[in-house]
Structures are given as structure tokens and as C-alpha cells.
Amino acid sequence: MPRPDDLQFNMFHFMPYIHLPEDHKKYESVWVDFPNSIYDPVKGNKLYTRYLREMVLADKLGFDGLVVNEHHSTSYSMMPAPSLIAAALIPQTTRAKLCVFGTPLNLEYPHRVAEEYGMLDVMSGGRLEVALPLGTGMEYWVNPINPATARARFRESIDILLKAWREDGPMAYEGEFYTYRYLNVWPKPYQKPHPKMYLVGTGSPETIQLAAELGMGYSSVFVPISRQMQALADLREQSPKYGHAFTRDKAIIGVMCYVAETKEKAEQEWMEHLFFFFKDALRTTPRYLVPPGYVTPAEFRKRISGPNLHGDLSWDALTQQFFVVCGTPDMVAESISTWANEAQSSRINCFLHLGTMPHWMTVKNMTLFAEEVIPQLRSKAPELQDTLPKAAE
């Protein structure tokens, strides 16, 4: 098994709200119209406290990055404002990158995102990484932005964000969606010209082309292996056409894994939580996934002709379609090594908490992953490895 020295491992947390009512399956979707009266803020408080501790532990265990992302009006994620989570993590962590992967630019004013991210990067002394999503279809049902013009607006927002960071203000900006008389963002980022940036998406050809054009990396969230591999192949092929070199750190793959003493034990402990994630956390309707105009009619045709990934999936289908692996450290390392090689990726987003996994399982998984899997995959240990605490907190 090759052990490149540049592999980096990010702990990705969705921070879900897991206390669903017993009859929750009567709701077709846990997104968009899932009643918010279900949310109990006292239980929510306990979950935030717990999840933040898990991310702090990931920093101590030597994970290279802590990934948070943004979703709205759903139990799937309690992070409609991921910058707040990143801000809460800054004083509690010391070395991991804070990966805000991220706020859909369309759902904020672009200068406001430039300011927030600028603050996070300065506050953390340059530990921020960002990924820019268009936002899932579901987000467009619960925000006033028009899905039919979302891609054009997204493109303009990226332009504004890059201008605000790469050029010195004050300057003026006149676009189709936004006019700035004085674009003059304070503070600008700590890292110059700005933090490492990715686009994040579900493999739409337009988005990959845009990442190639802008020289950014690309991260697919939550799409089948074949689509992730194709997206990254396209990024490798297209980046040079726009004068940007493809490097392995521009390709992020997302893997769901659970490490245990034996394969049987891993399956026994993990399976129900993984299924909860797919069947109950991601459950939504095709209509919410694709609001009017969110994709072109041609892309819409492709999507409705393919399988519905937000529904019932068997274990075999899951492991064939997604980067899903559970078992001993050797087995998990083997799978990740194969996938990373094939994707030519050096950045691995690790979903080590999923669905209803309790705290002990998350801690066990992260600890075994950090101590037994990462060293098999990477020749160089993080410099701080030896000084890190070996047990949780």
C-alpha cells in the first residue's frame, strides 16, 4: 500500500438533530417542511455541547481539518450558520484547519461572507479553509433566492468574494445582481491572498468547469463514487486548460467509515446508524431536491432517469455506490488508499460521526482512525503526534 506523505484527513461533522418523534416516518421529508416544533432546544443544547467536544477531540487526535457545513430547515444538520461553529472551535483548538464547507454564497450577501470568513481567518491565525456551495435544492425552498437564477448569482457572488479578498479596497463593483459603491471588506484574511478555496457540489459539469476555471479545488458531497471520480477526472483534465495546475490537494473525496476490532463488530455497531443517516436524515422528496430552474431540463432528465439516492438503499447498494467502509483498521486503510489513489486525491473528508451514532462510538471511531488507520496511509506523522494526548480529553 503506497504511503504518500501529503495525505490529510479532515473530520467532517454534520451535527444532526437526532431526537425525532417515533412517528417521524410519516413525514416524507425531514427537510424544508419538517415541523420545527419537533426541535427541543434543551436537547439541542446537549447535542451542540457534545458535538463541539467531538470536534475538539479530533483536533487533539491529530486530524488535519475540522469540517462543518451549512443546511437549513432540517434535522439533518444543526448548522444553518457554520461560521458560528467554526468561531466556537477557534479558542478550543490549536492546530487543525477550520474547514467551513460552507455557506452557500447566494444565501448571504457576498461581502458579508467575505467579512465573516475574513474574521475567522484572522481570529484563528490563518487556520481557515473554505468551500463554496451553490446550496442543495432544499435550501432554495426555505430562502427567498430564485433557484432559476441561482447559478448566475452564485458565479457573480464568487467574483465579488475573490475581488474583495484579492484586491485592495475601496473599489466599486457593478454586477447583474449586486452593486457595491464601496467594496471594502474589513478584515481581509490572515492568509494571503486568501484561504485555500474549493467549490463543493454534486458533480454538475458546470460547477466542475467553474472550479477548473478559477483554479480552485473541488469536493463532492454525498454523491456516488462514479460521480465523484468523474468530477475529479474532469477537474484534472480541465484545470490546465485554464492555466491552473491540478494538484492532489485540489481533489477532496468524502468517505464514510467505521473502525472496530473486527469486521463483524464494526457492522454490528455501525449499521443501524448508517441506515438512519441514509433513510431518515437524508429523507426528502424529489421536488425539494430539485426546485424549478435549479438544474437545466437536460440535467433534470438525467436525474429523474437515475436511481433515487435519498430513499431506501440496501447495504450492497450503499457500499457499491458510496465511499462506505467498515471493519478493522487494515481493511479501512486499504479501501481509503485505493480510493485516494484512483481519485488522485490527498484530501480525505472523513465522516466519522453519522446519524444516531452515540458519543462513545464517535470517540472510538475517531481514536482508532487517528491511531490505527492514518499511520498506515501516510508516511509522515503530524509533527505534533507524539505530544498529543492519547485518550479523549
Add this chain to the structure above:
Amino acid sequence: MTSFAREEVTIGGVKTVYLTAGSGEPLLFLHGGGTFHGFEFAKPWTKNFKVLLPYHPGFGQSGDDPGLSSIQDYVMHYIELLDHLGLDKVNLVGFSLGGWLAASFATQHARRIKKLVLVAPAGLRIKEAPTVDLFRIPGEKIPEMLVYDFEVIKPHLPAGFDVDFTVERFREITTVARIAWERLHDPKLPRWLHRVKVPTLLVYGEEDRIVPAAQGPHWARLIPGATVKTFPKAGHLVLDERPEAVEAVQRFLQ
């Protein structure tokens, strides 16, 4: 009965297809947010009028242009179409979304209109009788909401899940979203409807579950001299459901 001829022109760079039949004064019909129920209802009009049934850009057989993204853009599109066809004055009939478009057109270009008919028009926000937000209704539930008698619409629907049909509906609702996702009405319309100084008829189905017939008096108050006709046992697709409604339009325009 006569059948429609298909004509194709290019307006502002967009392929624009219209169906046409009959002779006499021109009658321009502007369809609503979906074209799947066809134009059969319009055939009786061809006895007395040269009927023109264009597909708006982004609907049916016409081409797409994402640059057309407001009712005003479609008003301009139809001024260009009338100019292109050398039609100085038309009888204008607009249904639902097309009713909103026809009303906007009439506030600006009343001199190009002989008479105006608004059939269950969208475009006004009426708090006491609000228009249903069709974006909130799952696509598969929309057909039954459009009619009083489901049998009327059934022949236009596929037997089961049909990819082509579903894609075409997605394309059309995408066009509606471009125009009206932000709001399904024009807050400025009440201010300018007094400029519609042509004879105007409003037509409703009494059982309309999308645009309530109770909106009629509000339009009649805003458009000088407008009259309202409501037909029982009809829903939103009142022209498809009630031949009397089609006939009433014909009598009004003659």
C-alpha cells in the same frame, strides 16, 4: 372542425411557434403557466376570428431564452410579435399567468388592443382571496386542482410516470420561476390598471381552486367599466370545462 396550422417565427432571437386558424379580426390568446392541456377549447373562436395561439418562450414548442425573466420582458416579446406579424390591433385574451401578462400589456399598449378578456388572471395580490402558490403544490397534485371535473383533464395526462412529460413540466415551471419565483403578483399593477381603457371582460370558474373567482370584483374595480362573468361547475381551466365560457368570450369580442 378546423385544425390549427403551425407557424414559426424568430422574435428577438427566440424561436416562437404559434398555432393559427380562422379568419376575421385577430384574436391573440396568451396561455398560462402550463401548456399540456392544449388549445382545443379555442376552436369555436376560429369561426369569427383569426385566432393566434403562440407558445411563450420557454413553453411548449417555442424556444428557451433565460434572458426573458420578467412579465415586462414578455410584454416586449409580444409587442415585437405583433409588429413582426403586422398586426396593429388585436383582441387580447389572457389566461392565468397569460392573464397577468395581458393585463400588463394592456396598461402600456392599450391602443394595440381592441377588446381585452382576462380569464382567471394571476398578477394581483388579494388578501381576502389569495391566489394559490402553485410552487408549493407537488406537481402530481396540480392537475386535479386545475379542474372541477377531472375527466376534462385526464386525456392530457400520461397514464403513469412519463419522463418526457415530467421534463417538459419542469421546463415550463422553470420559466414560470424565472418570471415569478420572487412574487406571484405585481405590486405595481393596481396603480396602473386604470390605464386599461378598452372594453374588458373577466371570466372565472366558480370552483377555481387556484385563482378564486372572488378576485373578479377587485379587477373590475381597478379597470374602468370591466365586467365579470363566472361559470358554475368549472375550475381554473374554465375555458376547457365550459363551452358557454368560450362562447361568452366570443360574444363579448364580436
